[in-house]
Amino acid sequence: MNKLVVNNLKASYQSVQVLHDVSLTLHEGETVILLGTNGNGKSTVMKCIMGMLKSCSGEIYLERDGQRIDLLGKKTHDIVNMGITLVPEGRRLFPYLTVKENLVLGSYPHHARGDVDENLDYCYEIFPRLKERHRQISNTLSGGERQMLAIARSLMSKPEILLIDEASMGLAPVIVRDVMVQIGRLKDQRKLSILLTEQNFNQAIKIADRGYIIVHGSISYEGKNKDELMGNDLVKKIFLGIE
Amino acid sequence: MIDVILNTIVSGILIGGFYAACAIGLSISFGMLRIPNIAHPGFIIAGGFLTYYFNKTFGLDPLLAGLLIIPIFFAFGFLLYRGYNRFFESKRDEREGQMSALVLFFGVLMIIEALLSVTFGVDFRTVTTPWSSIVLHFGSVGICLRMAVPFLCSVLMVCILYLYFSKTYLGLVIQAVAQDSMAATLIGSDPRFAKSIAFGISFSTAAYAGTLFVCLVPVEPSLGMQFLGRVFSIAILGGLGSPLGTAVAGLIVGITESLTTAYIGSSWTLAVSFILLLIIIAVKPTGLFRR
Amino acid sequence: MMKKVSFELIIPGIIVACIGLLIAKLVSGIYFFYVCYAILQMIALAAAWNILGGYTGYVNFGIGGFFAAGAYTSIVLLKYYEVNFLVAILAAGTVSGILGLLIGYLSIRVRGIYFSISTIAVSTILQMVVLNTPFLGGAKGFKIIRPPAFPPFSNYIEFLFLLILLISFFAVAVSRLIEKSWIGRSFLAIKDSEQAAETSGVATLKLKILATVVSCALMGIAGAPYPYFITLLEPYSAMGLTLGTYAFAAVFVGGRGCWFGPIIGAVLLGGLQQSVTVMISSEWNILVVGLVIIAFVLLAPNGVVGLLKGRKKPVLLKKKDRV
Secondary structure, three states, X not given: OOEEEXXXXXXXXXXXXXXXXXXXXXXXXXXXXXXXXXXXXXXXXXXXXXXOOOOEEEEEEEEEOOEEEEOOOOOHHHHHHOOEEEEOOOOOOOOXXXXXXXXXXXXXXXXXXXXXXXXXXXXXXXXXXXXXXXXXXXXXXXXXXXXXXXXXXHHOXXXXXXXXXXXXXXXXXXXXXXXXXXXXXXXXXXXXXXXXXXXXXXXXOOOOOEEEEXXXXXXXXXXXXXXXXXXXHHHHHHHHOXX | OHHXXXXXXXXXXXXXXXXXXXXXXHHHHHHXXXXXXXXXXXHHHHHHHHHHHHHHHHOOOHHHHHHHHHHHHHHHHHHHXXXXXXXXXXXXXXXXXXXXXXXXXXXXXXXXXXXXXXXXXXXXXXXXXOOOOOEEEEOOEEEEHHHHHHHHHHHHHHHHHHHHHHHOHHHHHHHHXXXXXXXXXXXXXXXXXXXXXXXXXXXXXXXHHHHHHHHHOOEOOOHHHHHHHHHHHHHHHOOOOOHHHHHHHHHHHHHHHHHHHHXXXXXXXXXXXXXHHHHHHHHOOOOOOOO | OHHHHHHHHHHHHHHHHHHHHHHHHHOOOHHHHHXXXXXXXXXXHHHHHHHHHHHHOOOOOOXXXXXXXXXXXXXXXXXXXXXXXXXXXXXXXXHHHHHHHHHHHHHOOOOHHHHHHHHHXXXXXXXXXXXXXXXXXXXXXXXXXXXXXXXXXXXXXXXXXXXXXXXXXXXXXXXXXXXXXXXXHHHHHHHHOHHHHHHOXXXXXXXXXXXXXXXXXXXXXXXXXXXXXXXEEOHHHHHOHHHHHHHHHHHHHHOOOOOOHHHHHHHHHHHHHHHHHHHOOHHHHHHHHHHHHHHHHHHOOOHHHHHHHHHOOOOOXXXXXXX
């Protein structure tokens, strides 16, 4: 069974420690949500996994066919080439390139280049809006379209593990629902393992298999399934406003 | 009367194409990589002198000699970016780094000029080829191959770069890195590598522009400083980072200079590009063709 | 403010003038005054450059242009209109200051690099104008005959020496005044983060233009006595690279954003330049200054002052300031 493991992860910005012994596991084919409100370290976990933060310690490794591949200390582009990719907070599209150019660039990793056309068709199929707008410059897209493009771009690299940071940020509720539905479909169609950070509990729980709650930089609760998460007191207090 | 105007404009176009070749490398380094390489014209002159050297010593055709020096300049640019990255981009914040780099490249420009003066002397140097003196006549318009060949080579260069940046993976990645370096790592590219390549390309264009320069007119070490105004006004006017924009801007400057020489006097020609530069900076610093 | 100005400017100014007179009386060799003139001129230009470049981070490559604007203004007024030397100096400062205002308005709103390139553009255009104007001597330049010496000086160069001494003192004093005042603190804020400064109520654009004007005006003033020093004023040497580049290299050698940095830098670099020029040709001269600039930018971005400060132990708070 392949999996991504984060063990006792510590991270700090300058002298402020923001993650304290975070441990989590993502198994093959799972959708796991990492819940937490602003400033609790969700994005930091993502950045550490992707090797974008130098000052982190602990263990991050990939278990693939019984082999252990350490990710900590590797460069971001090498990690992407191993089939892990991140949809960053705030989309981070290439603003002056067209939709199609953005997508094609997504297939830059060597293992994905051969299947550009196939992947492009797939992306257009799940996000038909992108096909309509494939010649448009990406910074003229709407917020929802940008999020779709960001997700589609990361799919172009044929990832096995997809990390999505704050998919719902800045989107209208209706669009959040659409995006979540699409992410849910991805898991079924592409056998992806997805780690999703969210503040929007109600939407995220629909597609989640399991979940963690992160508070002040440490995991304060681990829910083994949807029901456990729904019934948890901390969830009720933080996300549902029920005392 | 019409003939004079027509001939003036044609020679403006020919020289404008060559200017585009001079400025396109700056458009890449300053526009895409945000490296204020004001030593760029210095490297053009250096390329010209190297071509001259190869031509005189080994009797090579200058256009061929130019192709030979491209790899040298490419490697130099590639490595120089590594050093730049180490000293400026990773250590200092962007603003401070750029200002220091600006001063550094100014120093480099001076050193190139001094070294060329010491090695080759301050005389004007040029190469002559069998085709240099051929003039083709189209009706009343005469086109000298000495100007037409550099023009065609420049056009070819701009086209190649345009295709490279819009149709190849690495070319697109260079654009991507220029627009959002962090996102570029997330598509699995190494921004440092992409930028090194881009800087290498920028230097290669300088080398070949130098080759065309020495075919076109005699060169002399201190011309670098004069070309500074031209290359910057063309690069900025062309929208920094757009090969086709640079080509159009080159033509605009070329034609304006040509008309100035014909109707105002050649002693003002150099002022044209500098005045144009001030106007662009004051009115529209993003250039005409920013997409 | 007035009291401060009189303490920092007038009284030390009189003292400097007295010392200058004393030196002029005591030293008899003419070569000494030539060397001192060159170094003092470099101090004046470097201090002027530092007001904009050191405090706000905008790099001016056109020192030669502003300097020559001052030199030409003064020689035109002195030669054609026979005005008083003081009037000529003030006029030189005004002309260069107006040029600074122009260039500041044109380009300082956009990124710093555009400003730097504009300064090159302006100085090149000025050079073209001089070359094409017979009234200004064209390419041949002005030949200037120094007036006879007048008491208490035994040679005219002694008078020029005293003049440039006062000018360089003035430039340094102005930059020190700016550094120690609220303007200097605003500049520090601008250099740190322009946006933050702007949102905290610092009028960044006005201050930057002010700095440009003061800086350029001082360069013009430094240029005013130059025609009499060089005796042949022509566009290539006055507006050429060497003069201006040495001045701003002096700031990098000494230390940016610190009023005494330019003095240290100019003395070191001026000494080096004198010895290099004596030994070898002008190309090597340019080569040396180019290498010095590169070395300092890469290895000691804060100049000699930075090196000295870096070695010091961290400053301890005074007892009464300790928490």
